[in-house]
Amino acid sequence: xxxxxxxxxxxxxxxxxxxxxxxxxxxxxxxxxxxxxxxxxxxxxxxxxxxxxxxxxxxxxxxxxxxxxxxxxxxxxxxxxxxxxxxxxxxxxxxxxxxxxxxxxxxxxxxxx
Amino acid sequence: xxxxxxxxxxxxxxxxxxxxxxxxxxxxxxxxxxxxxxxxxxxxxxxxxxxxxxxxxxxxxxxxxxxxxxxxxxxxxxxxxxxxxxxxxxxxxxxxxxxxxxxxxxxxxxxxxx
Numbered sequence: 001x002x003x004x005x006x007x008x009x010x011x012x013x014x015x016x017x018x019x020x021x022x023x024x025x026x027x028x029x030x031x032x033x034x035x036x037x038x039x040x041x042x043x044x045x046x047x048x049x050x051x052x053x054x055x056x057x058x059x060x061x062x063x064x065x066x067x068x069x070x071x072x073x074x075x076x077x078x079x080x081x082x083x084x085x086x087x088x089x090x091x092x093x094x095x096x097x098x099x100x101x102x103x104x105x106x107x108x109x110x111x112x113x
Numbered sequence: 114x115x116x117x118x119x120x121x122x123x124x125x126x127x128x129x130x131x132x133x134x135x136x137x138x139x140x141x142x143x144x145x146x147x148x149x150x151x152x153x154x155x156x157x158x159x160x161x162x163x164x165x166x167x168x169x170x171x172x173x174x175x176x177x178x179x180x181x182x183x184x185x186x187x188x189x190x191x192x193x194x195x196x197x198x199x200x201x202x203x204x205x206x207x208x209x210x211x212x213x214x215x216x217x218x219x220x221x222x223x224x225x226x227x
Contacts, residue, residue, distance in 0.1 A: 004155075034215060034216075036218075041220070042220050042221075043117070043203050043205075043218030043219050043220045043221050044156065044203070044218045045218070046215045046216065046217060046218075049215055087155055087156075089155070100146075100158045100161070100169055100171065101146075101148075101156070101158060101216060102158070103155030103156050103157070104155050105153070105154055105155050106155055
């Protein structure tokens with residue numbers, strides 16, 4: 001059974017203070033690693049998919065990286081609008097990850113002025 | 114491009130009642146999945162529908178059931194509601210057959226069981 005653990009549970013940063021969120025996982029079979037952002041009262045918003053160790057993807061101030069056991073979401077010079085819960089998930093890649101994503105419990109990020 | 118829409122946004126039910134939640138998938142998507150998200154937790158997979166048939170199920174009892182319609186919209190039905198069923202119910206769509214299509218989520222239905 002796939003398992004995903006995220007740390008820290010909560011993170012408070014000052015605007016411009018870069019940091020990283022961690023997602024460690026154990027999986028059976030080929031899996032993709034997915035990052036989502038969730039704002040309060042909203043559904044998760046897709047950010048990235050990573051498939052193989054060494055892969056990196058970037059979007060604005062966010063960069064996701066992947067090793068065989070972990071993924072990191074690096075946030076460079078964050079702004080208050082980056083405040084959200086960041087969810088990591090693993091799922092099958094053959095159907096585009098559409099079947100049974102296993103999520104972690106998320107990291108709640110708060111960026112203050 | 115129309116995103117995933119869910120209705121209603123909020124619902125209050127009494128223990129033992131039945132509830133139906135509705136979802137319209139994103140245009141061009143043919144697969145619908147349902148997730149349950151308890152407060153402070155990550156979403157948990159309930160089941161997925163493809164070509165109007167259940168195609169994968171998580172660890173949820175049979176009182177959780179669903180339907181997918183020819184236009185790819187979907188319903189989640191929960192019978193004999195329990196207090197622990199209180200959660201945010203998320204619908205997500207994707208396009209099977211387009212290998213790297215990620216899940217796109219709606220904003221959910223907040224169900225409270227009293």
